[in-house]
Amino acid sequence: MSYLSPIYLIIFLPLVLLAYGITPRKYRWSILLIASYTFFFLISNKLIIYLVLSTISIHGIGLWLDSCKKKYHEKEKNTEDTTELKNWYKKKRHRILIFAILFHIGILIFLKYSTFIFDNINDIFNLVSLPKLLPEVKFALPIGISFYTLQAVSYIADVYQEKIEADDNLARLALYMSFFPTIMEGSICRYSDTAQDLYKGEPLKYKNVTFGIQRVIWGIFKNLIIADRLNALVKTVFNDYTKYGGIIIIVAAACYTIQLYMNFSGTIDVTIGVGEMFGIKIPENFKQPFFSRTASEFWQRWHITLGTWFKDYIFYPLSLTKFVKKLGKKSRKKFGKHIGQIIPTIIPLLAVWLCNGLWHGDRWSYIFFGVYYFVLILLGKIIEPWNKKILLALKIKRENIFYRCFQFIKMLIIIFTGELFFRANGLKAGLIMFKSIFTKFSWGALTDGSIFKLGVSQSDFIIVFIALIIIFIFGVLNEKGICIREKVASWNIVWRWSFYYSVLLIIIIFGAYGPGYIPVELIYAGF
Incomplete structure (x- = not known):
């Protein structure tokens, strides 16, 4: 079950909203916690133990830091020369922090990077004609571990720096760590961003729910109309890159960059929209990045x-x-x-x-x-x-239109090149693909129609192009500080809901699904 699956959007989310809405306020946090752990169990099964371990760990370490602070203040009252006491306090807290970081980052490294480290050590031994030193290992990696590990470390660091107070409520910390709209792909929240609001159990409000629906629809639009439509071409070229010349490689790199942005930002739109339905403000993760200079x-x-x-x-x-x-x-x-x-x-x-x-x-x-x-x-x-x-x-x-165009084109080249290596099946493959741009370049693929034989037809490219224009216009308006969501919300109910249903109809008609299309998995969930 992913954030874009019908099961999540049509069954799981409405049931959670219903249960949340009918539950007394002081118990609503428990609905969110049950839903979050249910969701995470469905996608990770027994690997949920790592999330539980991380949560219990930060709860205990936070209280440990707090206890150390209380002891320091108690001793400070009865000590005239506090220099030695301050040094003890500073070293003690620093050791606790280091232990917490090593514990959480250590688990992440062990599960995520052991294979990479062992393989590279064995490769070094192979270079000097020595037998393999380390066995081949492969560990099951919990989905979202990179996200919730950073949340765990940020909580401990913020308690250490006294930006926040250690929370003695294990349930609140568990909900902060596991909140189902963010557990798979972020945004990476700080304790101060969401923890207290998650526990308040604010009632469902019409504006929050409708604004959340807006954002969810926008995220689905990005994914189904654009990201999923480009998936076949991206997979075909990157999985069999030696067959293709420079112009195809450039098109594939550009398509992957667009696909990645639409998939990731679109999924973030869904997560922020779902959070908004419950009155939770999840931090923004994108701000028109392709307008960067x-x-x-x-x-x-x-x-x-x-x-x-x-x-x-x-x-x-x-x-x-x-x-x-x-x-x-x-x-x-x-x-x-x-x-x-x-x-x-x-x-x-x-x-x-x-x-x-x-x-x-x-x-x-x-x-x-x-x-x-x-x-x-x-x-x-x-x-x-x-x-x-x-x-x-x-x-x-710097505001000259021609200079801005130059910067825009320069940044597209930089971004597409970076994403070429990012998506390539290894560094060697990326270097070969990059080299072929200059050694095997030919315009022929754009004129002989072979570009349309890679899983994306001419009509697909037209649909993507139109969708990108729409997103570009919205981006320009956002850059100018014009909030489209507020504008739509100000329309009368007939026009507003007619607009919503029109967008849904467009997604149904032009979305890339069914035979011939391969849905894009949540790309960043794999990181």
């Missing part, structure tokens, strides 16, 4: 909750270490203000992007993907002063 801005608009997690829990902590601070001072003295400010960011920035690549999976192509964006973002920071000087010398304003 730089690689750095792109990642401020794409998978926002993952980016902010890495920034808050990896980039900033590493930036504040003594080594990086000393490096910054020395760099500014030796290389000047601009380069001197960039050098100390290299270590935390590289750590973020290596973690970003590895978070997506245990393949060298994912690591390459992370390093690719690390290099682009770092280069962008380095050349920014020279870029300003060139624009000033040429009297080009």
Whole structure:
């Protein structure tokens, strides 16, 4: 059962809404918790034990930190010289934090990366003609573990930093960790984002439910009209890439990028919409990323909750270490203000992007993907002063329409290239596909009709193109601060519901389903 399956949308979700609505307010949290654990059990079966273990762990560790804090304040009252006591308190809490991080990240590494690590160690031994040292292993990986592990770590880190109080309510923490609309694909929520609201049991409201339906329909539109329609071409080319020339590879990379965005952002639309029905504000995960002007801005608009997690829990902590601070001072003295400010960011920035690549999976192509964006973002920071000087010398304003078009095309090339390696069946396959763009390029596939023999017909491309125009228009309006949802909600009930039913009818007529189409699985659920 996925967020886009009929069972989820037509049976599971309405039943949960009904049960939630008729239950007394103080018990509504229990309906959400039962629904969340039922949903997770249906998709993970006995692997639900890892979610339970993570929840119990953060509950206990949070209380441990809280107990340590209380002991410190009790001893502080009866101690004149508190220096030694403060050092004890700081070290104790720091050790608890390290233990919690190692425990949760250790489970994730063990389950998700053991095969990758063992295989690479064996490959190294093979290079020097030694027998395999480690056995081949494969562990069952719980769906959503990468998401709820980050939520667990953020909770412990926030308690440690005293941004939030440790929660003694195990049920509330269990609901925060398992809330069914986000457990498979995010957004990655912080405790302060959703935990208290989930437990309040706010009543169902007409506006929340209708706005939630709007968002769910929009997510289904993205998936069924676009993502599922492009799936056949993407699978055909990437699974048998040696047969195709450069232009087909470019089309496949572009189609995969579109498919990935429509699948992931569309699913997030569904999850945010479902959360909205219950009065829960789930953080936004996308903000028109293809309107970005730089690689750095792109990642401020794409998978926002993952980016902010890495920034808050990896980039900033590493930036504040003594080594990086000393490096910054020395760099500014030796290389000047601009380069001197960039050098100390290299270590935390590289750590973020290596973690970003590895978070997506245990393949060298994912690591390459992370390093690719690390290099682009770092280069962008380095050349920014020279870029300003060139624009000033040429009297080009950044808002100039031609310059904006140049930036748009540049970013499309950067994004499509990154996603080519991201989707490729390994780093070697990605390098071969990238090379073929230049060595086997021919326009013939676009003129002889062979492009339409890859599972996506000419009519399919037309439907996708029209759908993309609609999404582009909505994106432009959102960029200008015009809320389409509010506009639609302000219409009278006849026009409003006529619009909703029209969109549903369009999805039914033009959605890619049935014989000949392969539905896209929730791509990010696999990460």
